[in-house]
Amino acid sequence: MMGFFWVVVLVFVGVQAYVRFAPGDAANWTVDANADAPGAYPTEGGFRVVAAVDQDPKPVLEAFEAAILAQPRSQKLGEVAGQQIYVTRSLLWGFPDYTTVAVSDDQSRMTFFSRLRFGRSDMGVNRKRLKQVLASIGVAVQP
Numbered sequence: 563m564m565g566f567f568w569v570v571v572l573v574f575v576g577v578q579a580y581v582r583f584a585p586g587d588a589a590n591w592t593v594d595a596n597a598d599a600p601g602a603y604p605t606e607g608g609f610r611v612v613a614a615v616d617q618d619p620k621p622v623l624e625a626f627e628a629a630i631l632a633q634p635r636s637q638k639l640g641e642v643a644g645q646q647i648y649v650t651r652s653l654l655w656g657f658p659d660y661t662t663v664a665v666s667d668d669q670s671r672m673t674f675f676s677r678l679r680f681g682r683s684d685m686g687v688n689r690k691r692l693k694q695v696l697a698s699i700g701v702a703v704q705p
Contacts, residue, residue, distance in 0.1 A: 578655065578656075581655060581656060581657060581658075581680055582651075582655070582656035584658075584679075586639050586649055586658060586660065586679070588639045588640030588641070588642050588647040589642050591639070591642075591647045591660045591662050592642050592643065592645050592647070592662060592664070593610075593645065593662050593664050593673050593675050594673075595645070595664035595665055595666045595667070595671065595672070595673045596666045596667055596668075596671075597673075598610070598612045598671075598673070599612065599671075600612050600613055600614045600671060600704055601704050602703050602704060604689065605677060606682060606683070607677050607678040607681065607682055607683060607684050607688070608675065608676055608677025608678060608684065608688045608689075609675075609676055609677070609688045609689035609692050609693075610673065610674070610675040610676075610677075611673070611674045611675075611692060611696060611701075611703050612671050612672070612673050612674075613671065613672050613674070613696075613701050613702070613703075613704075614670065614671060615665070615666075615669060615670055615671060615672050619665045619669055619672055622672060622699065622701065623646065623663060623665070623672075625699040625700075626646075626663055626674070626695065626696075626699055626701075627646060627648075627663075629695045629698045629699050630648050630650075630661060630695050631648070633650055633691065633695065634650075634653070635650055635651045635652075635653065636648055636649070636650040636651075637649060639660070644664070644665065645662055645663065645664040646662070646663045646664075647660060647661070647662050648660070648661045648662075648663075649661075650691065652687075657678065657679070657680055657681070658678075658679045658680075659676060659677065659678050659679070659684065659687065659688055659691070660676070660677060660678075660679060661674070661675065661676040661688075661691075661692065662674075662675045662676075672701075674692055674696060674701075676688035676689075676691060676692040
């Protein structure tokens with residue numbers, strides 16, 4: 563019986579270690595910035611916002627980066643094809659949530675997409691974080 567207990571403990575610790583230390587590849591978290599009209603798009607385990615851009619997107623990208631990196635346990639994962647990818651980990655378990663920012667080809671829209679890597683439900687964490695960051699930089703979220 564004690565042997566079974568230790569096997570369960572080792573499996574639990576192994577899964578936890580994988581979740582916390584699994585490498586993230588920025589190339590796996592890109593989005594199609596040309597696909598959607600402006601609006602908010604809830605997804606299973608995430609939240610996507612497409613905002614209309616009527617100015618140079620560079621200052622918005624810089625402000626977003628400063629705001630997302632100010633969030634606890636957040637860091638920049640990388641840049642792929644002009645898209646910025648960030649990872650934010652949960653406090654207790656270290657679950658990674660990935661946030662991608664992309665500008666459409668014609669620079670008329672910006673897509674902000676925050677979603678989880680493991681599991682099915684994020685209990686609204688990505689929606690809340692993304693809305694908070696966008697509000698702090700003055701990007702309106704249209705329903």
